[in-house]
Amino acid sequence: MVDEAILEMRSITKEFPGVKALSGVDLVVRRGDVHAICGENGAGKSTLMNVLSGVYPHGTYEGDIVYDGQVCSFGSIADSERVGIAIIHQELALSPYLTLAENVFLGNERAKRGWISWNRTENEAVAYLQRVGLHDNPATKVIDIGVGKQQLVEIAKALAKDVKLLILDEPTAALNDDDSAHLLELIGDLRAHGVTCILISHKLNEIKKVADRVTIIRDGRTIETLEREEISEERIIRGMVGRDLTSRYPDHTPRIGPELLRIEDWTVHHPLDRGRVVVDRANLKVHEGEIVGIAGLMGAGRTELAMSVFGRSWGVDISGTVYKRGQPINVRTVQAAVRNGLAYATEDRKQYGLNLIDDIARNISAAGLGKLARAGWVDENREHVVAERYRRQLNIKTPSVSSIVGKLSGGNQQKVVLSKWMYTDPEVLILDEPTRGIDVGAKYEIYTIINQLADEGKGIIVISSELPELLGICDRIYTLSEGVITADVARADATPEHLMHYMTEVREEDHV
Amino acid sequence: MSATATNAPQTDHPTPRPEGALRATLSYLAGQLRQLGLFIALIAIVILLQGMTHGVTLSPRNVSNLVVQNSYILILAIGMVMVIIAGHIDLSVGSVVAVVGALAGVLNNKLDIPWLPTILLCLAAGALIGAWQGFWIAYFKIPAFIVTLGGMLAFRGLAQILLKNTQISPFDDTFRKIGSGFLPDLGGGTSFLEPLTMILAVLSVLALVVVGVGARRGRVRNGLATEPLLWFVLKTAFMVALILVIAWQLASYRGTPIVLVILGVLVVAYSAVMANTVFGRQVYAIGGNLRAAELSGVNARRVSFMLFVNMGVLAALAGLVFTAQLNLAGPSAGDGFELDAIAAVFIGGAAVTGGIGTVGGAIVGGLIIGILNNGMTILGVGTEWQEFIKGLVLLAAVAFDVFNKRRAARSA
Numbered sequence A: 001m002v003d004e005a006i007l008e009m010r011s012i013t014k015e016f017p018g019v020k021a022l023s024g025v026d027l028v029v030r031r032g033d034v035h036a037i038c039g040e041n042g043a044g045k046s047t048l049m050n051v052l053s054g055v056y057p058h059g060t061y062e063g064d065i066v067y068d069g070q071v072c073s074f075g076s077i078a079d080s081e082r083v084g085i086a087i088i089h090q091e092l093a094l095s096p097y098l099t100l101a102e103n104v105f106l107g108n109e110r111a112k113r114g115w116i117s118w119n120r121t122e123n124e125a126v127a128y129l130q131r132v133g134l135h136d137n138p139a140t141k142v143i144d145i146g147v148g149k150q151q152l153v154e155i156a157k158a159l160a161k162d163v164k165l166l167i168l169d170e171p172t173a174a175l176n177d178d179d180s181a182h183l184l185e186l187i188g189d190l191r192a193h194g195v196t197c198i199l200i201s202h203k204l205n206e207i208k209k210v211a212d213r214v215t216i217i218r219d220g221r222t223i224e225t226l227e228r229e230e231i232s233e234e235r236i237i238r239g240m241v242g243r244d245l246t247s248r249y250p251d252h253t254p255r256i257g258p259e260l261l262r263i264e265d266w267t268v269h270h271p272l273d274r275g276r277v278v279v280d281r282a283n284l285k286v287h288e289g290e291i292v293g294i295a296g297l298m299g300a301g302r303t304e305l306a307m308s309v310f311g312r313s314w315g316v317d318i319s320g321t322v323y324k325r326g327q328p329i330n331v332r333t334v335q336a337a338v339r340n341g342l343a344y345a346t347e348d349r350k351q352y353g354l355n356l357i358d359d360i361a362r363n364i365s366a367a368g369l370g371k372l373a374r375a376g377w378v379d380e381n382r383e384h385v386v387a388e389r390y391r392r393q394l395n396i397k398t399p400s401v402s403s404i405v406g407k408l409s410g411g412n413q414q415k416v417v418l419s420k421w422m423y424t425d426p427e428v429l430i431l432d433e434p435t436r437g438i439d440v441g442a443k444y445e446i447y448t449i450i451n452q453l454a455d456e457g458k459g460i461i462v463i464s465s466e467l468p469e470l471l472g473i474c475d476r477i478y479t480l481s482e483g484v485i486t487a488d489v490a491r492a493d494a495t496p497e498h499l500m501h502y503m504t505e506v507r508e509e510d511h512v
Numbered sequence B: 001m002s003a004t005a006t007n008a009p010q011t012d013h014p015t016p017r018p019e020g021a022l023r024a025t026l027s028y029l030a031g032q033l034r035q036l037g038l039f040i041a042l043i044a045i046v047i048l049l050q051g052m053t054h055g056v057t058l059s060p061r062n063v064s065n066l067v068v069q070n071s072y073i074l075i076l077a078i079g080m081v082m083v084i085i086a087g088h089i090d091l092s093v094g095s096v097v098a099v100v101g102a103l104a105g106v107l108n109n110k111l112d113i114p115w116l117p118t119i120l121l122c123l124a125a126g127a128l129i130g131a132w133q134g135f136w137i138a139y140f141k142i143p144a145f146i147v148t149l150g151g152m153l154a155f156r157g158l159a160q161i162l163l164k165n166t167q168i169s170p171f172d173d174t175f176r177k178i179g180s181g182f183l184p185d186l187g188g189g190t191s192f193l194e195p196l197t198m199i200l201a202v203l204s205v206l207a208l209v210v211v212g213v214g215a216r217r218g219r220v221r222n223g224l225a226t227e228p229l230l231w232f233v234l235k236t237a238f239m240v241a242l243i244l245v246i247a248w249q250l251a252s253y254r255g256t257p258i259v260l261v262i263l264g265v266l267v268v269a270y271s272a273v274m275a276n277t278v279f280g281r282q283v284y285a286i287g288g289n290l291r292a293a294e295l296s297g298v299n300a301r302r303v304s305f306m307l308f309v310n311m312g313v314l315a316a317l318a319g320l321v322f323t324a325q326l327n328l329a330g331p332s333a334g335d336g337f338e339l340d341a342i343a344a345v346f347i348g349g350a351a352v353t354g355g356i357g358t359v360g361g362a363i364v365g366g367l368i369i370g371i372l373n374n375g376m377t378i379l380g381v382g383t384e385w386q387e388f389i390k391g392l393v394l395l396a397a398v399a400f401d402v403f404n405k406r407r408a409a410r411s412a
Helices: A045-052 A077-082 A100-104 A118-131 A147-160 A177-192 A204-210 A233-241 A302-309 A334-339 A349-353 A360-365 A380-393 A410-423 A440-455 A467-473 A496-503 B002-007 B018-052 B060-085 B093-110 B115-139 B144-163 B173-180 B195-221 B229-252 B258-276 B278-288 B290-295 B300-326 B337-347 B359-378 B383-411
Strands: A005-016 A019-030 A034-038 A062-067 A070-072 A085-088 A165-169 A196-200 A213-218 A221-227 A259-269 A277-287 A291-296 A316-324 A342-345 A428-432 A459-464 A476-481 A484-490
Touching: A005 A045, A019 A034, A019 A045, A019 A196, A019 A213, A034 A045, A034 A177, A034 A204, A034 A233, A045 A085, A045 A165, A045 A196, A077 A085, A085 A147, A100 A118, A100 A147, A118 A147, A147 A177, A177 A196, A177 A204, A204 A233, A213 A233, A221 A233, A233 A496, A259 A302, A277 A291, A277 A302, A277 A459, A277 A484, A291 A302, A291 A440, A291 A467, A291 A496, A302 A342, A302 A428, A302 A459, A334 A342, A342 A410, A349 A410, A349 B290, A360 A380, A360 A410, A360 B278, A380 A410, A380 B195, A410 A440, A440 A459, A440 A467, A459 A467, A467 A496, A476 A496, A484 A496, B018 B359, B018 B383, B060 B093, B060 B229, B060 B258, B060 B278, B060 B300, B060 B337, B060 B359, B093 B115, B093 B144, B093 B300, B093 B337, B115 B144, B115 B173, B115 B300, B173 B258, B173 B300, B195 B229, B258 B278, B258 B300, B258 B359, B278 B290, B278 B300, B290 B300, B337 B359, B337 B383, B359 B383
Parallel strands: A019 A221, A034 A196, A034 A213, A085 A165, A165 A196, A291 A459, A291 A476, A342 A428, A428 A459
Antiparallel strands: A005 A019, A005 A062, A062 A070, A213 A221, A259 A277, A259 A316, A476 A484
């Protein structure tokens, strides 16, 4: 192993409208290392990698990238690939109906004057596939192999481009244990062959296993870089969460009543990979007037748990029972779930929450339209009166409730989503990332609304990636790791380190 | 048309914040521009053709013909706009017209079944066809394009099978009236103006004003923003004048075509359904964002299924009207109607991606196509040029839309 830097990123700063995603990040990666990057969701890891690989072209960020001793200014992904940097994203970039061989050389075809040489394609593909430990027929279509193998095809594809620096973004997030172990082995093997790896992962045990160094990023800044001998899970967790908890949360004294909702033995399988358990025998409950948090890292199964409970909107082979006030209730369809007093405000309001091309009033009434209708006819005047009421109550900043929702800011869109579900008058509200992508002022308003809803006796379940947020507003927090509820922590006992410990707890390890 | 025009809740002027007010007014005007522009385009085309044809276009006889000859496309356009708003498409309606016409021929001509049972059976057949296609689209998740392309071929074939590759003619007189008949002439054929037509016109005008004022009062009572009074008065006055002028021309000829009554009822009813019912809302919701609608508790499959049943019934009705007008059921009936109906919908401002469109818009779009056809025929322009020009009009209308949206996005 040569002790020199293959890559140096110097005080990288990247701003998006209204947000500073990176402020002066430094990163030094030594040649031949496996270099892990850790940080909470939204800390800036992916942004940093996008800067490095040219997704954000030179000029849209500040700072320098020195690669192989040269200052680089990549204008596109193609530029960074040319010098041997390849990035493998969480969502795989394979073409499902093409063969393994075709995918290995996608965009890098073995061709002469535009005519593909199929013999060379196949022969060389076999060689690259074997290097990553894949012995499948190169004529197999990508759609016919599992996600684990697809990940390997991605790596073979990178190798075919003569990669020197391989960036892996959460490579094991979608893999089962065997596939993960295999992948980690492969990463070690690539290191032996002189390929440098940058590994972004939430799985601290994996990092401990393969990483030579770890850089921790928090709030868009480099916190520290740990050497091999310093790496331990506790040490990394401390770096990831160690921020001061300034009070950005309204005061709230909970008035907790009897049990309202109980979910028992809830198990959900992945719709595309039925063998994979995404939520594993989860048990949780929420009382009247209680705000319960669900903490978990990306891929832990938080949204999957919530959506499967809400009318089986996600997943297959779902089993388990939902009780309301001790009585089992039917949540098989969204209609039934809504009828039984459940509401789910999605984490992805643009995709799943709103009809962006319609106006505010009609979005607010969308889930509770029955309350506005007599014999199928909608009372539009009342609809507008209702929308006006929520506009005032939630302070939705818009000139009129007839404005198109797509033109509102994120915080105001979120308030429309909340209004929609508040109008159905639910007993239990599941709020999935209720403050994602909205500014601090609007966040405070949303927290206030959540507190008010709890004070009305509703049960609130908040899913969030931001630990301070959960610690700031919840009365009780469940931690979720790989589909398993690993702890049930009262607010008084919860610290970020404590929660992060349970959030990164892995099934086969001994501290259950 | 009048129902949507008066009930549309799209007024925003109460704004206290100055920069918000400006933006809202601009977006309000941009939103109006599309509907207004369409209407203005229709009027401009009418005036242009009126000049070029030396007054033939708006002559009493031609106005009557315009209504009668475009009625079936307009009926199809009503069903089609709903299907397209939901994000689907229906390519089979032309063939459904043919198969229903053939069925009517077999029932009415071959089996001597009276006109009313014939019509009811044909409408039921349309519902069945719609249910068949809707089943595959809604519950089997096969794209509507594929299912109805299959239907287009299959039902054309079925029409030929029913007709045994010949034509069936004639139909009984009462049956023919739904295509080419007129309401009874109360003046006995001798009066200067046919009285019943004028009575109906005055009644429609009264209904328009009463409904419009009622809706406006309702908004005021609930403390909601209303459109400016001047604009409301001008708009209503224009609609009143339009209805009276058309009625005058019709009354000067043979009175009110029966199919105009059918069409009028359909337009008012379906405009109201789309604008004011839960079902209508659900159609817009699934077209605008299917996943969000499902997660809001909309039974999207049932809505899609019902839309295709409805389309089947309307296509059957169009088939009956067309067959009655020709007094003949032929194997090539309705050929290309689906494309005219789809073109009408898109000229009328519907979005290819779903979620946007109105029944009124589709009717105006259909009238633009119909009047262009009619005018060019009067001028002796060949069908080849007619097709060519229709194609350009469709492209221009949608290009105008896209241009408008881009500009709105830039200014926002």
